[in-house]
Amino acid sequence: MATTEKATAADAASVSIQDVSRLSGLSEATLRYYEKIGLIAPVPRDESSGHRRYGGPAVETIQALGCLRATGMSVQDMRAYLRHLDGADGDAARMRALFERNAERVEQEIGHLRVRLRYLRLKADLWDARERGDAEAEHRSVEKITHTARELR
Amino acid sequence: MATTEKATAADAASVSIQDVSRLSGLSEATLRYYEKIGLIAPVPRDESSGHRRYGGPAVETIQALGCLRATGMSVQDMRAYLRHLDGADGDAARMRALFERNAERVEQEIGHLRVRLRYLRLKADLWDARERGDAEAEHRSVEKITHTARELR
């Protein structure tokens, strides 16, 4: 009876920030931050407690954002993504371009990281040689490091 | 003879922040920042202009830091690196551990980036399918995306 009203309200409203955080992979702090900067629309609050209660559609949007942000996409590009979701003319092309651009970015990052990895491994070898007092190995490491350092930029 | 002193001082002092930036790959702003936070020792200044003049040893240190920071090493670890450079007992082991730890970090990052790259490529495919009005390809993309999104975390 009296519970009916409450229950209904509770159903739609029962998605807490913690729930959304788990569903999206975004931290609670990040969710508040995204709301603050207007990437996410203002989330309605529970009357008495003032806690955020997320609606179904909002949750889905945020899950998508969680994926994008996991790819390292910038907040700016996420904004663009949301703008073009509706599907107006030419939006599909813009979206494709957006993702291709980001894919290239990640590809380059991988390339850079490979060089960095090699550098770090060589440095570890160097100190390993020093630890063992192996002057010859040390010398070889130094040479390789010098060479790799150039690629590192 | 009398000139020796002056010339020596001038020689050592003529390395500007721009020079060091080029040699190390660190931006001028970053060099000032590193000095401000005490990662780099205070750099002597030109008397009249107040401009920084880097000494030879400082330049070498900074070049090394440039490599480390290019690997994504944290400022904290760079501090540790500088602390253990002198070569006291046990330092070699600490250094090796430091570099191995960072190598592992980079290796993991590469793994994550690979997943992200796949995700972004699939998203590009999806919008490409939409652009072409190919409902079937769109459907296939959606499936793959759903699957990859899980790995994305």
Place this chain on the structure above:
DNA sequence: GGCTTGACCTCAAGCGCTTCATGTGTCCGA
């Protein structure tokens, strides 16, 4: 001598969060 140009300076704000301090509202068992 005045003017522009560069290279440099400092200080402050911005980025995209994370972490921390501090303060409520809700619910639970004792």
Place this chain on the structure above:
DNA sequence: TCGGACACATGAAGCGCTTGAGGTCAAGCC
């Protein structure tokens, strides 16, 4: 009904830089 525990709330500070505003100094040109 008192007192915790707990999930939230806000606001400020920190991280590692980057960007921008506003100003100084030295050198070259007319």
